[in-house]
Amino acid sequence: MSGDEAGGGLRERKKRQTYQAISDAAIALFLAKGFGPVSVAEIAAAAGISKPTLFRYFPAKEDLVLHRLADHEGEAARVVAGRPPGLSPLDALHRHFLAGLDRYEPVTGVNDEPEVLALHRLLYGTPSLVARLHTFQGRSELALAEALGGGLRGRLAAGQIIAVQRILAEDSWRRIAAGESAAHVRPGAAEAAGIAFGQLKDGLEPNS
Structure with missing residues (x-):
């Protein structure tokens, strides 16, 4: 396996892990407070990322559940x-x-x-x-x-x-x-x- 292939695989794994971490943080908040009351900013803060970063992974709030x-x-x-x-x-x-x-x-x-x-x-x-x-x-x-x-x-x-x-x-x-x-x-x-x-x-x- 080349260095580029290994690097690409690592990046993909990190991307999937980030997807999961953001979704987990969102689901925990939604289950505790309901979907409507939870803001995207609150989810981003819970996941330790910025709002723009969150939207790069999840274009819509609903996608955090789906x-x-x-x-x-x-x-x-x-x-x-x-x-x-x-x-x-x-x-x-x-x-x-x-x-x-x-x-x-x-x-x-x-x-x-x-x-x-x-x-x-x-x-x-x-x-x-x-x-x-x-x-x-x-x-x-x-x-x-x-x-x-x-x-x-x-x-x-x-x-x-x-x-x-x-x-x-x-x-x-x-x-x-x-x-x-x-x-x-x-x-x-x-x-x-x-x-x-x-x-x-x-x-x-x-x-x-």
Whole structure:
């Protein structure tokens, strides 16, 4: 490995660490005080950086929360693009969703860790964050549409798939927020996923 490559890798790691440190400081403040009352200046001070530096990493205040979902942006498209030969896009996505349920991944809605529940309450209880979440989901939808072949058919299929994943996650999260445990919700969530992806398959795959 050259010195430039090593230096670039170190810079990238430091950048990711800074992203995480700023987001952690912001989330702690948001959970303690609410999203609205916390100023960007307060977050920057807590993270030990200036406001201009914060905005270089996070162009909008909402991005400080949605950063937690960044790894999942375009995930559906990656699953479709990387699926084994002979496995349909819907079957690949269904398997991936079930695997996420087995790991209790927060993005599936089936996770009852206190910090995750608090973050979900913050996210779904803040209109500007919900709007930003829709933007995030829109980008994922566009990426999935391309992975499905693009065009109108790809966009229509992607819109339905992303909507199904969102509805499944929200339904599970609301059950857990109402007091059910993740372990209790998971079997029903898996059954609901089977129903949902079955309906998609009946509607989408005959012409795929």
